Amino acid sequence: MLDYAALNALAAVVREGSFERAARALHVTPSAVSQRVKALEERTGGALLVRGQPCVATEAGLQLCRHVERVGMLEHELHEALPALGMGGEAGERVTVRVAVNADSLATWFIAAAAAFASQEEGALLDLTVDDQDHTAERLRSGAVLAAVTALAQPVAGCNSEALGTTHYVAAASPGFVRRYFEKGVGARTLANAPSLVFDRKDRLQTRWVRRICHRNVETPRHWVPSSTAFVDAACAGMGWGMHPASMVADAIREGRLVELVPGSTLPVPLYWQQARAAPQLLKKLGAAVRAAATSGPHALA
Template structure:
């Protein structure tokens, strides 16, 4: 049988990003958390977490963390229905928290209304973990989250995958920026000289657009690093640079002329999927329903690509 207090300590270390933070959440000392994790490792004969900043679970640790988070959700749902089952002196989890991984552009454009409807219907809370859409599935594999918006269509073990549709992006800039940097038009040569906006070092949408739409072999252009979805829009409006913005966020600006597309109607689609644990939890099923409804209303059906 698994030692669930020790398993909860391991999951908290991974979820909270450290032994001290895990201790604060669990209401024990960091030494107690360390002893529980070490004891679990000794009983199982395997290293479960790599001690670093932040701690990273091993493959075995990730499987145990995923199991612990699912048990935590099911117990939380049960405690909400039967408050008396919580031990005396323990904090009753009357409001369950679901930890979900989502990419910044989905969070900033279409995901939050679904989250709000879910929270209003159920009273549950959400702990949203922000990561690149190509890496959110890794959070699911590590056991850090129960579901994720991801570009990865390969099902994570123990999860179901649903295609959500494609989030469309437009290459946008202010009219003044286009006049200053593209006086002879937007082409593969000019795009390498104009300052662009990038979210972080993993953001390759600008290079992908330049390659697919303009035929640019490489995009070695000046970069402004703007790690914010709304900041991307504001940066384009201010004339800081050009960037790939989610169409739902810039449609009004394009309609008013505050922003223009570098090449009209030539956009990219990023295919998104919803991966959620198969555990029969009512709350997770309700959240999945809201996410899929929001995707149907906001995302383009079909495959990702230019167009």
């Protein structure tokens, strides 16, 4: 039999990033967590963690973390089906579902899905990891999460992929910024001089839009703004031009606080929901909430 106290300790260290935080989450001492993980490593005959700041799982450690997460969800379902077993509603018995989602989805439609799921499943908690839509599938592939909103249509091995819809991105800036940098029009020369807004080092939306407009690569000056709401605020304040979800800047464009650089030149980014093919019922319920939120409300995907 597997030692689930040790497995839960390992999963807590990976989830929390350190032995101390894992100990607080499990209501035990850091020494107890360390002993449990060490015993598990001795049993498996190899390292399960790379100790550091934060601690991260090895490939073998990730396999064990995936296992204990799935067992936790199955136990949650069992407690729901057989309430007489007890413990299903206690905080210590809540199961955590780890999901990767891109920042713009989180800032627009995804919270509605998370809230609907949380109200339906009080014994479940969500651990949302933010990454670029072109990279969230890597989190799924590595086993760091059990489901992901991703731009990758091809299913990750062992997963299903379902189309959610398309986010349409608009290149926009403040009227003053446009007058200053694009008085002679939007082209390779003016774009090479105008500061752009970029979310992080993985964000390629601005590069893709420039290539579409100019039919070649153009290196643009960059402000790094790693927040979806601050990204819009920075554009409205005249810091630079950027690619924004159309639904997120519709009011600003209508009110004249932002203007499109090239009207009608939206950049479509299809999004998909990927989750484990042999998903527990709990994960399927989350998928249903995600599909509903993606297709309804003011930020519904097209």
